[in-house]
Each structure stands twice: as C-alpha cells, then as structure tokens.
Amino acid sequence: MLVEFSVSNYLSFAERQTFSMVAGKGAASRETHSMESGNSFAPHILRSAGIFGPNGAGKSNFVSALGFFSDFVMNSSKDYTEGDTIPVSSFHLDPRLKDEPSEFEILFVSERGLYQYGFSATEDRVWDEWLFCRPNERGTRIRKLFQRAYDPDLDEYRWDLNEGQLKGQREVWREATRYNALFLSTAVQLNSEVLLEPYGWISKFLRVICSPNELSYRFSAKKCLDADFKDLVLKFLQSSDVRISDIRVEEKEFEIPSNIENGFTPIVIDEIKKKGRNSKSYEIFVSYKDIVGNDVYINFDMESTGTQALFSLAGPWLDVLEKGYTLIVDELNSSLHPLALQHLIKMFHDPDLNKKGAQVIFTCHDTNTLSDWILAKDQIWFVEKRDENSSHVFPLSDFEIRDLGSFQKGYLKGRFGAVPRIKEF
Numbered sequence: 001m002l003v004e005f006s007v008s009n010y011l012s013f014a015e016r017q018t019f020s021m022v023a024g025k026g027a028a029s030r031e032t033h034s035m036e037s038g039n040s041f042a043p044h045i046l047r048s049a050g051i052f053g054p055n056g057a058g059k060s061n062f063v064s065a066l067g068f069f070s071d072f073v074m075n076s077s078k079d080y081t082e083g084d085t086i087p088v089s090s091f092h093l094d095p096r097l098k099d100e101p102s103e104f105e106i107l108f109v110s111e112r113g114l115y116q117y118g119f120s121a122t123e124d125r126v127w128d129e130w131l132f133c134r135p136n137e138r139g140t141r142i143r144k145l146f147q148r149a150y151d152p153d154l155d156e157y158r159w160d161l162n163e164g165q166l167k168g169q170r171e172v173w174r175e176a177t178r179y180n181a182l183f184l185s186t187a188v189q190l191n192s193e194v195l196l197e198p199y200g201w202i203s204k205f206l207r208v209i210c211s212p213n214e215l216s217y218r219f220s221a222k223k224c225l226d227a228d229f230k231d232l233v234l235k236f237l238q239s240s241d242v243r244i245s246d247i248r249v250e251e252k253e254f255e256i257p258s259n260i261e262n263g264f265t266p267i268v269i270d271e272i273k274k275k276g277r278n279s280k281s282y283e284i285f286v287s288y289k290d291i292v293g294n295d296v297y298i299n300f301d302m303e304s305t306g307t308q309a310l311f312s313l314a315g316p317w318l319d320v321l322e323k324g325y326t327l328i329v330d331e332l333n334s335s336l337h338p339l340a341l342q343h344l345i346k347m348f349h350d351p352d353l354n355k356k357g358a359q360v361i362f363t364c365h366d367t368n369t370l371s372d373w374i375l376a377k378d379q380i381w382f383v384e385k386r387d388e389n390s391s392h393v394f395p396l397s398d399f400e401i402r403d404l405g406s407f408q409k410g411y412l413k414g415r416f417g418a419v420p421r422i423k424e425f
Contacts, residue, residue: 001037001045001357002206002326003107003114010068010102011061014091014390019062021046021359024378024397032349033376035357038136039114042107046379048348051363051393053383058391059363060210062383063330067208069104072121074203077177077185085123086180093389101127108201108326112136115198117184125150125179131198133165145194148183168192207320209329217300217308220315221282224249233314240340242307246287246295251280284311309336313344321347324356332362342374 001021008016023034023044034044053059068087080086088102105118113135120128127150134142147160161170173187188199209215224230224247237244284300300308320327333341341364347353348360363383380396 001035001109002359002361003037003042003045003109004105005066005069005107006103006105006118007062007065007069008103009090009097009100010065010104011089012058012091012385012389012391013061013065014094014097014388016103017062017391017393019049019051019361019381019393020395021049021361022378024376027376027378030376031351033379035351035354037109037114039109039134040138041114041134042109045109045357046359047354048345048360048362048375049379049381050345050375051361051381051383052365053363057383057385058393059383060330061391062393063208063210063328063363065104066206066328067210069106070202070206070208072119073182073185073199075185076126076181077189080178080180082178082180084180086121086126088121088123090122091390103128106202106206108206109136110197110201110205112197113140115201116142117198117202119182126182129183131184131195133198146183148177150179166192166194168194205323205325207316207325207327209316209327211330211334215309215312215316217284217312218282219319220311220313221249221284222251222280223315223319224284225251229315229318232318233311236314236318237307237310240310240343242310243288244286244307245289246297248285248287248297250283250285252283253280306336306340309334310340317344317347320360321354321358322356324358326359327361329360329362331364333364345374 003022004018004020006016006018007013022042023046027033027046028044033048034046037043037045051059051062072086076086090100090102091097099122101120101122103118103120105116107114107116109115113133116130116132116134118128118130119126126148128148130147131145132142133145134140143165144160144162145165146162149158150156151158159174161174163170168187169190173183173190173192176190177183177186184195184199187195220233224233230247230249234244234247285297286300286303287295287297290296300311303311316327319325332344336344345360345362348358378395378397381393382396383391383393386392
C-alpha cells in the first residue's frame with residue numbers, strides 16, 4: 001500500500017511536495033474509504049484519492065514523477081550503461097536549482113513492514129540513495145538498511161551498509177553499482193534476498209498510467225482469452241451501462257504489412273520478424289442482441305470512444321483489484337461519462353471487490369466526484385501554480401469546511417484555489 005510520495009526539483013516542482021494516502025479521522029472510520037495497513041506508523045490507508053487542478057498546474061508532472069521513479073528503480077541497473085544520462089529534468093525557472101539534483105522518496109507498506117526509500121539524481125549521476133524499514137510487529141523501531149551519498153570534493157561515494165540488516169555480498173553489490181544506477185536495483189540483480197521485497201513492491205505493485213488514451217486494447221483483449229476473465233470484463237462493461245452481450249477475441253500471429261515490407265531491405269525485415277516472433281495481435285468483436293434476441297457481432301473499432309476507453313481500462317482495472325496493486329492514472333475522466341467515472345472509483349471502495357488492499361490515485365477535472373458519498377475530505381488533493389510558477393500540492397483537509405455538500409460549488413468559485421484564472425479574451 002502506498003503511504004506517501006514526495007518530489008522536489010523535478011519539472012514544475014521546485015520545493016519538496018508531499019502527497020499522502022494516510023487516512024484522517026473521517027476516512028479511517030469508513031471501511032469503504034480506508035483499510036488497515038498492519039503497521040502502527042500509518043494504521044489506516046486510503047483506498048483512493050483524486051488530484052484536481054487547472055490545466056498546466058502540474059497534475060501530469062506529478063504522475064510523471066511517479067512514473068520516472070518506478071521506471072528508474074526497475075531499469076537503472078540493466079538498461080543503463082557507462083556514459084548514459086539519467087532522464088531527469090530539474091525546475092528550470094530557478095537558476096539556483098537548475099543544476100541541483102531532483103529528489104524522490106516513497107513510503108509504502110509491504111508484507112514485512114513499512115519501507116522508506118528514496119534517491120536524488122541529476123542527468124550525470126545518482127547523488128544520494130537511502131532505504132529504511134519499520135517492521136509491522138508492534139514495538140519495533142525504524143531500521144536503516146543502507147545509505148549512499150556522493151562527495152564531489154573527493155569524487156567518490158560515502159557508503160553505510162547495515163551489516164545486521166543487509167545480509168549477503170554487500171561489497172560485491174557496492175562495487176557493481178555504477179554512478180548512474182541505483183544500489184537497490186543492482187543488489188537485487190545480484191540476488192539480494194533482503195532487498196527483493198522493497199524492489200518487488202515498486203517494480204510490481206506500483207502501476208502508473210500516464211493517460212487512459214495511451215492504453216491499447218491489447219492487455220484487455222489478451223486477458224479475455226480466458227473465459228472467466230472475459231466474464232468479468234463483460235460485467236465490468238455492463239455495470240457501466242454498455243449493453244454488449246458477448247466479446248470474441250481472435251489471436252493472430254505477428255505479420256508485417258506489405259506496404260511496410262516493401263520499404264525496407266531484407267536484412268531489416270528479418271530483424272523485425274525476429275523481434276515479432278513472440279508478438280501477437282488481437283482482433284476484437286463484440287455482440288449486441290437484435291430485436292429477436294440473437295447475437296449480432298461487430299468489429300470493436302466501430303464502437304464509441306467512451307466504450308473503447310472503458311474496455312482498455314477494464315483489463316488493468318480488474319487486474320489491479322484482483323492483485324492488490326497501487327494504480328496511478330492521469331486524466332481518468334478522459335472519454336468517460338461522470339457516472340462511469342464514479343462507478344470506477346466506487347469499485348475500489350467495495351471491500352467485497354477490493355480484498356487485497358488495491359489503491360487508485362487519479363488526476364481529474366470532473367468535479368462530480370467531489371461529493372461526500374464518493375470521496376472523503378482527506379481523499380481530495382489539489383495542485384496549483386504559485387506566483388513563481390512552481391507546483392504546490394495540498395489536501396482539502398487543510399481547510400475548515402463543515403460538509404462536502406456545498407464543496408463543489410465553492411471549489412468552482414475558487415474558494416480553495418487550484419482553479420484556472422480565466423480572463424477576458
């Protein structure tokens with residue numbers, strides 16, 4: 001379960017900004033909106049949270065920060081080589097920060113305890129990296145597993161590897177860690193058992209979708225080859241009032257279109273075929289009942305943009321709920337009716353559907369989700385630009401409000417900030 005994420009000096013974020021999924025008193029008392037973590041540091045964690053704000057405020061940059069963080073942890077040790085630059089971008093509107101490291105830190109609860117992991121980096125190198133753990137057992141204190149910090153004067157790293165907590169070939173892992181890679185990633189690649197759990201949660205349980213529009217049908221289509229999962233997808237669509245009666249998926253071998261094949265040399269074509277041997281393509285047909293009750297199948301490409309968006313979301317959405325992942329989605333309301341959006345969020349609030357602690361964090365412009373029966377006060381977050389054009393993240397719980405009934409109107413009137421400052425054209 002995600003507890004907290006912080007970012008500083010990255011894209012539009014200058015000063016450190018922290019987003020939290022720790023449930024306040026209101027949400028903690030509602031089983032639909034929060035769940036027990038098993039760790040006394042943050043006993044109740046939110047099932048969902050929405051991030052709102054005007055265009056250009058930094059919502060997508062927040063999702064991008066989580067996406068970069070996750071990707072770098074997964075790939076820094078295997079996909080980066082000597083001399084490769086790290087794809088970070090600092091806050092360029094402050095000359096003091098332009099050449100300073102970008103910093104990322106995450107807190108999450110996994111099977112053994114609460115982990116606090118972070119690193120800072122420029123394009124040239126990783127500057128700092130740290131990992132702490134607080135076991136779930138009561139009465140235990142936070143423990144340091146490792147720290148590393150770059151000393152520019154000596155042009156070397158200072159290391160602190162906890163011998164009592166970090167069992168294994170510590171010196172081998174340390175020496176194998178490049179300046180543009182993470183120790184966590186490198187040690188796991190070299191079979192560190194202790195670090196496998198925190199690495200595994202970040203690489204497997206943290207799922208980032210930069211935009212639903214970027215989702216293809218592929219994942220949902222492939223999952224629909226399983227009859228039981230196809231039934232779940234059908235129920236998912238039908239519960240959103242999409243009246244499809246059946247789904248048929250045809251799996252095909254990878255083929256190069258003739259117009260592309262004619263444009264390349266035989267050597268290039270052979271290389272493309274080698275890479276595509278394990279690739280499959282999927283053609284989707286959906287059926288509707290005709291006036292006498294027979295199934296009539298049509299190609300899924302003929303469906304509306306909204307139905308296509310729901311189908312593309314269906315596979316990942318159900319997979320996240322089934323396995324207990326933490327999902328971050330940018331612009332979740334894209335192509336979706338407000339009631340369909342509310343329905344998707346409420347699936348995470350249903351303890352019978354969400355049995356493994358799955359979470360969803362979404363950015364959105366649709367204020368219809370800002371009501372008490374959809375989101376509690378501490379599940380609502382805002383992003384806005386300050387006068388110096390840096391993004392600021394803050395929760396609704398920072399404000400004194402009596403109820404959420406009149407909140408939507410107050411938000412659109414600008415009472416809480418994080419709305420566009422519309423001017424006469």
